[in-house]
Amino acid sequence: MPAIEILGLEKIYKVGFWRKQTRRALHPLHLTVENGEIFGFLGPNGAGKTTTLKMLMGLVFPTAGTARILDRDWTEPEVKAQIGFLPEQPYFYDYLTAHELLDYYGQLSGVPAKDRKRRIDEVLARVGLTDVRGVQLRKFSKGMLQRAGIAQAILHDPKLVFFDEPMSGLDPLGRREVRDLMEQLKHEGKTVFFSTHILSDAEALCDRVAIIHKGELRGVGAVADLTSSVQGKVEVVWQGTQVPASMKALGAECHITGDTVRAVIADTQQDAAIDALRRERLRLIAITPLRTSLEAYFVEKLQHSQTTAGTTV
């Protein structure tokens, strides 16, 4: 049973004073997210990521299409008791303290009173806000608000969590903590669906990703599959400060950093390179096939869509 099945969700807005013009925010989208995976929804700003998330949350109504969440119709209110949602750049009732905010959301999510205090203490500790639990949110920094947002999303122990740009506004340490938290959620058997335009986060975290651009799905698959196209080259790394003539003869592109040399050669020259390093008595550190990065794949998909659009016009 998939965690999310998006079956042709589409959104067209009516714009203009008389609402006669239309703007398509999302082309019919078909997407399946399996249980227990971290799924990255990638795309540049304005690609349609937030629109998709808002439709799944019932905040925006689709023009066409439907979806199933946790094997139920996504419009059923009971489904929402099983999901958590962190909106982009969240803003909360700033007259409440962090503890009061979570208590309120716990009440709305139907967390029983006897469990609520324990759950609040747990999630506050998990996002590092225990010390400021009694402080009003109007005194929180942007990063602290993001943490409070994550806390409210996981407070009721949901099976499925939606994060819209969860790393936004966080410093490098905060981003690392959020990444760790997402991995913990996965280990607890939860499904995490998150949108981002930061590709390094997606590459480090996701089991699978989907790329969306101008409201249209451009590609979907496992990160390993998307980045596995070998370019026919290998990177050879050894300890040293010089490049032997025998390596230069292989046509290696070399970069020296400190006492490490990195050389990129054709994979057919791999054995010859190892022999050359042995002869020179240099210490080989690594040989790695060069793969397409997620970024390269992403850029290629975006450029391809632009070229297609250009040709169509």
Place this chain on the structure above:
Amino acid sequence: MSARIVHIASNTFREAVRDRVLYNLIAFALLLSGAAIFIGQISIEIERLVVVNLGLTAVSLFGVVIAIFIGIGLVSKEIEKRTLYTVLSRPVRRWEFIVGKFFGLAGTLVVNTFFMAIGVFAALLYVAHKFSSSDAFILVALYFIVLEFLILCSLALLFSSFSSPLLSAVFTFALFIIGSFADDLRGFAAMTHGIARWFATAAAYLVPNFSALNVISAVAHQQSVGGQVVLQNSLYALFYSAMVLSGAVLIFERRNLK
């Protein structure tokens, strides 16, 4: 009532308290105590009339201002600040949100009115030195003021569910003014003829009849208010608020929260 409505109403009440809305009680207390001392010194046998008139009118006006200025932001502010996203992504139905907000604001106004009522009776005791049996009708006038607030809260919520705070304030305040002259409007409709009569009558009965809820002057003159009037006004206010609230729910149920 759903528990979620109670939680949303409690949070709305808490927001009003934390935003220092009840501080208006200080202004009210200063106004009434100043007036009571001043009238006490004049002492021309109309102290009771002036204090009841002034006190109840102030209760009404302070409440109207609160109902309009909080009511117009109840939905639009939540959309603008995106606080609504984390509420509606939970098992909360949109109608529960609207009804919860309504009860939260109505509760704030009832508490506010309760403290102001204490002030009115204290000022009355100060100038008249004792209560009379006709003073019980002041409670009826206060009850009608609360009914007036219920209608205003629902109107402010209705406009807040589809327009900006500024426009919502203008619409609600305009309806409050027109509704305060609803009896005159009905009289005017009766004097017209033909199609104009249809339009005027429809308009006269569509606007909230606040003039029927205003018994301040009668109570100040120690006139009684019949049980039938109390029943009619109660049913009218509850029905009118429910209809307007249903309109707000219908609009909000279809609204895209972009």
